[in-house]
Amino acid sequence: MIQNNMFNIQGAQQLQMKSTVENKPSTPAESIQSFGTYLQNALGSVAAQESQAHEMSNQFLIGKANVDQVMIASEQALLSLQLTSQVRNKVVEAYQEIMRTQL
Template sequence: MISKISNQTPLLQISDNQKKSTGEVHQQFSSYLKDALNEVNSNQIVSNEATRKLVNNEGIDLHDVLIAQQKASVAFQLTMEVRNKGVEAYQEMMRMQV
């Protein structure tokens, strides 16, 4: 038997006691941003290490090096695009008249 969708509870329901303060939201966003940047940095480090191993002939396959480089490149490009959009949004808010 399939139940009706209308009887289901909402996926995201925030009650009064679950609302977060501005400080908590800033803390979470800051933590999320820091984790994301650390992951991008980690991808860059893995790529550099794989390249070093390939150059020194330390038993790593070329395709593994290329995959690591692509992952690092894509992660960095995404980071730069997010940064650019953030700067654009900030500049647009600064142009608004109050």
Template sequence: MNTINALQQLPALQQQKPAVSSGEATADFGQMLQDAIKQVNNNQVQSEQMTNKLVTGEVQDVHEVMLASQKASLSLNLTVEVRNKVIESYQEIMRMQM
């Protein structure tokens, strides 16, 4: 019986307006991208600081430095790969015939 009730409510759900407009979604997506790029930059800066501290002797644990370095490297590689996929998608859309 629950399935029947759920199916009866589908038309009512389809008539509802979306909670977010396209302009708001674009702004949210843009903000998300900015935040992600800032985080990648922060990882790079932290890795450089940890390396400098290791060289000067302020940090004795090489493990911490390597973790910071790998985190920065992985986040940068992910960002580059996402950028490459976006460019590939854009090029594919441009090749489509209208």
């Protein structure tokens, strides 16, 4: 089964549990920093999947990996990259919509 590690439910549950444990109100700066850290970790996991796919293809070339392992790693990296680009597109669309809003 292929799992996307970029946006998983367990990570969101950990963030929810963390916010319920800390009863102090968070400032907007802390929220932005937390969100920035989350995005940085998500992009890091996408980069890690891409490097893993590259490593698997190198292992295949020297005969140490099966073709199915290489294909699974490649598809996981491709799907993560596509998800990342779609999220980026949605963020850009939302920004453009906000900028078009007349006050």
